[in-house]
Amino acid sequence: MAEVRLLFDERRIAGRVEALADAVAAGMGPDFTIVALLTGAFVFTADLARALGRRGARPRIEFVGIKSYGDATVSSGRPVLVGNLPPDLSGRRVLVVDDILDTGHALAFARDAVRAQGAGETRTCVLLDKRARREMPIEADFTGFTIEDGFVVGYGIDCAQDYRYLPYLGVLEDA
Ligand code: IMP
Numbered sequence: 001m002a003e004v005r006l007l008f009d010e011r012r013i014a015g016r017v018e019a020l021a022d023a024v025a026a027g028m029g030p031d032f033t034i035v036a037l038l039t040g041a042f043v044f045t046a047d048l049a050r051a052l053g054r055r056g057a058r059p060r061i062e063f064v065g066i067k068s069y070g071d072a073t074v075s076s077g078r079p080v081l082v083g084n085l086p087p088d089l090s091g092r093r094v095l096v097v098d099d100i101l102d103t104g105h106a107l108a109f110a111r112d113a114v115r116a117q118g119a120g121e122t123r124t125c126v127l128l129d130k131r132a133r134r135e136m137p138i139e140a141d142f143t144g145f146t147i148e149d150g151f152v153v154g155y156g157i158d159c160a161q162d163y164r165y166l167p168y169l170g171v172l173e174d175a
């Protein structure tokens with residue numbers, strides 16, 4: 001097993017999620033749909049949704065599968081949707097939520113797919129931004145932490161399906 005170096009502990013993550021919820025609630029209003037990308041965003045989305053609920057927001061919550069990695073630690077650059085987008089996005093404000101914005105292929109693809117479904121104003125929210133690695137012209141509207149390059153695991157984020165259970169965010173030392 002590779003060593004996991006601590007990046008952000010539970011308290012740090014929780015504090016940042018609360019601050020993000022303030023910004024999202026102010027920017028999106030009470031009525032919108034979260035389209036979260038599986039699988040890495042599931043823990044972040046669960047915490048963000050409850051923080052939004054405490055602020056009076058009432059987002060619908062949908063998940064869609066997106067694959068860009070397989071079992072490798074390098075993105076294929078060709079994301080595909082696994083399953084279907086929710087059918088009732090027409091005219092709705094949508095917040096696309098992902099765990100990590102890296103090259104930008106996955107988030108740009110998902111955002112464009114949501115827009116093509118007829119959604120209204122469509123914004124994006126990511127927990128982590130590896131800005132230095134961007135290949136697509138996309139910035140998230142709401143960002144948790146900007147980080148250096150390195151392979152991140154924990155808080156829902158995997159390496160080959162492992163480590164998702166970690167309550168904190170870490171970096172794989174010899175990935
Ligand atoms: P992008 O298309 O290169 O921006 O990749 C985004 C997707 O790749 C995210 O949704 C993550 O699922 C995955 N990803 C990117 N960096 C990491 C990482 O450090 N650890 C685990 N998954 C990652």
Ligand code: MG
Pocket residue numbers: 037038039040041066098099100106
């Ligand atoms: Mg992902």
